[in-house]
Amino acid sequence: MTNERELTMAKAIAEAIDQEMERDERVFVMGEDVGIYGGIFGATQGLYEKYGPERVMDTPISETAFIGAATGAAAEGMRPIVELMFVDFFGVCMDQIYNHLAKNTYMSGGHARYPVVLTTAIGGGYNDAAQHSQCLYGLFAHVPGLKIVVPSTAYDAKGLMISAIRDDNPVMYFFHKGLMGLGWMKYHPRSVTPVPEAPYTIPFGQADVKRTGKDVTIVSLAMMVHRALDAAEELAKEGIEAEVIDLRTLVPLDKEAVVNSVKKTHRLLVVDEDYHSFGMTGEIAAIVAEEALDYLDAPIRRLAVPDVPIPYSRPLEQFVLPSAERIAATVRSMMG
Amino acid sequence: MNLTKEHLLAMYRQMWTIRHFEDEMAAAYMEGKTPAFDIGSGPVPGEMHLAAGQEPVAVGTCMHLRKEDTVVGTHRPHHFAIAKGIELNKLAAEIFGKESGLGKGKGGHMHLFDVEHKFSCSGIVGASFPPACGAALAAKKMGKDWVAVAFAGEGAANQGSFHEALNLAALWKLPVIFIIEDNSWAISVSKRQSTAIPDNSQRAAGYGIPGVRVDENDVLAVYEVVGEAVQRARRGEGPSLIEVKTDRLYGHFQGDPELYRPKDEVPTLRANDPILRFGKQLLEQGFATQSDLDAAREAAKADVDAAFAFARQSPYPAPESALEDVFVS
Numbered sequence: 001m002t003n004e005r006e007l008t009m010a011k012a013i014a015e016a017i018d019q020e021m022e023r024d025e026r027v028f029v030m031g032e033d034v035g036i037y038g039g040i041f042g043a044t045q046g047l048y049e050k051y052g053p054e055r056v057m058d059t060p061i062s063e064t065a066f067i068g069a070a071t072g073a074a075a076e077g078m079r080p081i082v083e084l085m086f087v088d089f090f091g092v093c094m095d096q097i098y099n100h101l102a103k104n105t106y107m108s109g110g111h112a113r114y115p116v117v118l119t120t121a122i123g124g125g126y127n128d129a130a131q132h133s134q135c136l137y138g139l140f141a142h143v144p145g146l147k148i149v150v151p152s153t154a155y156d157a158k159g160l161m162i163s164a165i166r167d168d169n170p171v172m173y174f175f176h177k178g179l180m181g182l183g184w185m186k187y188h189p190r191s192v193t194p195v196p197e198a199p200y201t202i203p204f205g206q207a208d209v210k211r212t213g214k215d216v217t218i219v220s221l222a223m224m225v226h227r228a229l230d231a232a233e234e235l236a237k238e239g240i241e242a243e244v245i246d247l248r249t250l251v252p253l254d255k256e257a258v259v260n261s262v263k264k265t266h267r268l269l270v271v272d273e274d275y276h277s278f279g280m281t282g283e284i285a286a287i288v289a290e291e292a293l294d295y296l297d298a299p300i301r302r303l304a305v306p307d308v309p310i311p312y313s314r315p316l317e318q319f320v321l322p323s324a325e326r327i328a329a330t331v332r333s334m335m336g
Numbered sequence: 337m338n339l340t341k342e343h344l345l346a347m348y349r350q351m352w353t354i355r356h357f358e359d360e361m362a363a364a365y366m367e368g369k370t371p372a373f374d375i376g377s378g379p380v381p382g383e384m385h386l387a388a389g390q391e392p393v394a395v396g397t398c399m400h401l402r403k404e405d406t407v408v409g410t411h412r413p414h415h416f417a418i419a420k421g422i423e424l425n426k427l428a429a430e431i432f433g434k435e436s437g438l439g440k441g442k443g444g445h446m447h448l449f450d451v452e453h454k455f456s457c458s459g460i461v462g463a464s465f466p467p468a469c470g471a472a473l474a475a476k477k478m479g480k481d482w483v484a485v486a487f488a489g490e491g492a493a494n495q496g497s498f499h500e501a502l503n504l505a506a507l508w509k510l511p512v513i514f515i516i517e518d519n520s521w522a523i524s525v526s527k528r529q530s531t532a533i534p535d536n537s538q539r540a541a542g543y544g545i546p547g548v549r550v551d552e553n554d555v556l557a558v559y560e561v562v563g564e565a566v567q568r569a570r571r572g573e574g575p576s577l578i579e580v581k582t583d584r585l586y587g588h589f590q591g592d593p594e595l596y597r598p599k600d601e602v603p604t605l606r607a608n609d610p611i612l613r614f615g616k617q618l619l620e621q622g623f624a625t626q627s628d629l630d631a632a633r634e635a636a637k638a639d640v641d642a643a644f645a646f647a648r649q650s651p652y653p654a655p656e657s658a659l660e661d662v663f664v665s
Contacts, residue, residue, distance in 0.1 A: 028477070054477070059504070060500070060503060060504060060507065062500035062501075062503065062504055064466055064496060064497045064500050064501075065465070065466045065469060065497065065500035065501045065503070065504040066466075066504065067466070068463070068465070068466020068467050068469070068470065068497070068501070069466050069467065069469040069470035069473055069501075069504065070470060071466070071467050071470055072406075072408070072466065072467030072468060072469060072470020072471040072472075072473070072474070072484070073470035073471065073473050073474040073477075074470070075406075075451075075454075075456070075467065075470070075471065075474075076406070076454075076470070076471050076474035076475065076478075077474065077478075078473075078474045078477060078478075080470075092496075095460055095463060095497075096463070096466055096497075099458070099459075099460050099463070100458060100460075100463060100467070103447075104449065104456070105661065105662070105663065105664055106442055106661050106662050107439050107442055107443035107444075107447040107449060108438070108439050108442075108443065108449030108451070108456075108661075109437070109438065109439035109440030109441075109442050109443070109449075109661055110440070110660065110661030110664055111438075111439070111449060111450075111451050112449045112451050112456070113664050144662045145662055145663070147663070168664050169663045169664060
C-alpha cells in the first residue's frame with residue numbers, strides 16, 4: 001500500500017500544464033494574471049517561476065487580441081494555452097472564439113490545425129452575481145468546432161488537461177471555481193483526489209460513472225456532480241440507489257454511457273448549473289427520448305438555473321442553484 | 337528602387353492576373369442571376385466582394401514576402417491570395433464551391449485557407465489583426481525572421497480588435513505589419529462619416545510605432561513603404577502601421593446599387609487605372625517594351641482562363657462530406 005498524494009484541482013491542472021511544457025517546447029501559456037500571480041484561480045501556479053515570461057505570458061486586458069493571437073500562433077505550429085479569466089467575459093472576444101477558432105478548421109476543408117487550449121473559470125455559489133458566476137459551456141458546445149471539457153475532480157482535471165494540450169483541435173477547458181481548492185473560496189472536498197505524479201491522459205468522450213446505482217440515473221458535470229453525489233448518499237439511506245454520471249466532456253459527448261445507464265435504471269434526472277432552457281439538460285433529455293424512451297418508467301426531469309441571471313444576494317443565489325436537497329427531493333418525486 | 341526588369345514585369349503580370357480574375361469572377365457571378373437577381377443562384381452564389389482597382393496594395397506588399405511569411409486578409413481577399421502565391425486553380429475552385437477548392441468547398445470566397453502558402457482570411461471586419469499578431473509571436477518564439485501581414489479596410493480601423501492588436505504588437509515588439517486599405521468606403525459609409533481623423537496611420541502614434549500613409553494607388557509607392565516596414569520587422573524592431581490610398585472599382589459586393597457613390601467617381605478612377613499607369617511608367621522608363629507588356633497581360637489572362645476552366649470542370653463535393661472536417665483527427 002502506498003499513500004497516494006492528493007491534489008486540489010488547481011494544482012492538478014498546473015501540474016498537467018507543467019509536464020506538457022516540459023515535454024513540448026511549443027506549449028506556452030498566455031492570459032491575464034497567469035504569470036507571477038499564477039492565475040486568479042491558480043491554474044498556472046508555479047509555471048512563471050519555472051519557465052519565465054517568454055513561455056508564461058501576462059497579457060494586456062485585450063481578450064480579442066490575445067485569443068486571436070493564440071489562433072494565429074497555433075496555425076504556425078505552436079500549442080498555446082490561453083486563459084479567459086471568467087467565462088462571463090466571453091462577450092468581449094466571442095468573435096475570435098466562435099467565428100474563427102471554432103470554424104477555421106472546417107472552412108479550410110480540414111487542412112488547417114489549431115491546437116489551442118482555452119481555459120476559463122465557471123460557476124457560482126459565492127455571491128459574485130450575474131457577470132462572474134455563469135457556466136455557459138452549453139453556449140460553446142452549441143457551435144461546432146470546439147471540444148468542451150468540464151472536469152469535476154483533480155484526477156480528471158489532470159488527465160483531461162494533458163489530453164487537451166495534446167489534441168490538435170481547439171479545446172475549451174472549463175474549471176469550476178468552487179472545485180479548484182482555493183484558500184479563499186469554499187470548495188467541495190470531494191474535488192480533492194489522489195493524483196498520480198506521472199503524466200496520464202483521459203480520453204475525451206468517456207463519461208465517468210462516479211457512483212453506481214439501479215434506481216435512477218443522474219447526469220451532470222462539474223460542481224453538480226458533487227451535489228448529485230451528496231444527494232445520492234442521502235437517498236441511499238432511504239433505500240434509493242442513484243447512479244451518478246459525470247459527463248466530463250460535452251464535446252464529444254458520451255451518449256452511450258447515458259443511454260445504457262437509463263436502460264438499467266429506467267429513470268433520468270439531468271442536473272446543471274447552467275441555464276435551464278436550450279442547454280445541456282435539454283440535450284441529454286432529447287437523446288434519451290430519442291434512444292431510450294421505451295425504457296423510462298417516469299418522465300425525464302431536469303434541474304438547472306431557472307432562466308434568470310445569477311442573483312447576488314445569498315438567499316436568492318442559493319434558491320436558483322440546484323442543491324443536494326432539491327436533487328434528492330426531485331428523485332423522490334420520480335420514484336412513485 | 338532595387339527592382340530588376342524581371343521583378344517589375346512580374347508585378348505587372350500579377351496585377352493583371354488579379355484584374356482578370358476579378359473581372360472574370362464578376363461575369364461568372366452574374367451567370368444565373370439575370371433577369372431576376374437571386375444571390376443564391378448561379379455557379380458562384382453568395383456574397384462576392386471584388387478587389388479590382390486595389391491591386392497595388394496587394395502586389396506592392398507581397399513582393400517583399402516569402403513563402404514562410406504569413407498573410408491574413410479580409411472579406412475582399414482575392415488580390416491578397418493571388419499576390420501571396422496561392423494556386424489559382426484551387427482559389428477559383430473554392431469560389432465555385434468545388435471539391436478541388438482550397439477548403440473542399442466549405443469555405444467560399446471570404447474564407448480562404450492555404451496552409452502551404454500561410455494565407456488565411458475572414459469575413460468578419462477587423463478580424464485579421466489578432467491572428468497576424470499570433471503568427472508573428474510564433475515566428476519570434478521559434479527564432480525565425482518571418483513576418484506577418486494583417487490587411488484590413490479603413491472601416492476595420494474603427495474596430496476594437498485593431499486597437500487591441502496594435503497595443504499588443506507594439507508591447508511585444510512583434511514582427512507584424514498592419515496594412516490598411518483605404519478605399520474610401522465602408523460599404524456605403526465614407527471614411528469622413530466614420531473616422532475621427534483623416535489618416536489612420538496617425539493612430540500608430542498612440543502605440544509608439546511607425547505609421548506611414550501612402551497617398552497614391554501606386555504599386556511602387558506601396559512597395560517602397562512596405563519594404564521598410566518588412567525590413568524593420570525582420571530585424572526584430574517591431575510592428576508598423578501603413579495606410580494605403582486605393583480604389584474600389586466595383587461595388588462593396590456584386591449587386592451593390594452604389595447609390596451612395598457620386599456618379600462620376602468610378603469613371604474617373606478607371607481613367608486613372610493603376611495597372612495602366614504602371615505599364616506606362618515601365619515603358620517610359622525603359623523597363624519594358626510594349627510587347628513585354630502585352631505578353632505579361634496575355635499570360636495573366638491565360639492563367640486565369642485555365643483556372644476558371646479547372647473550377648468549372650471540377651466536381652462538386654459529395655453532399656455528405658458536409659459532415660467531415662469539423663475536427664482534425
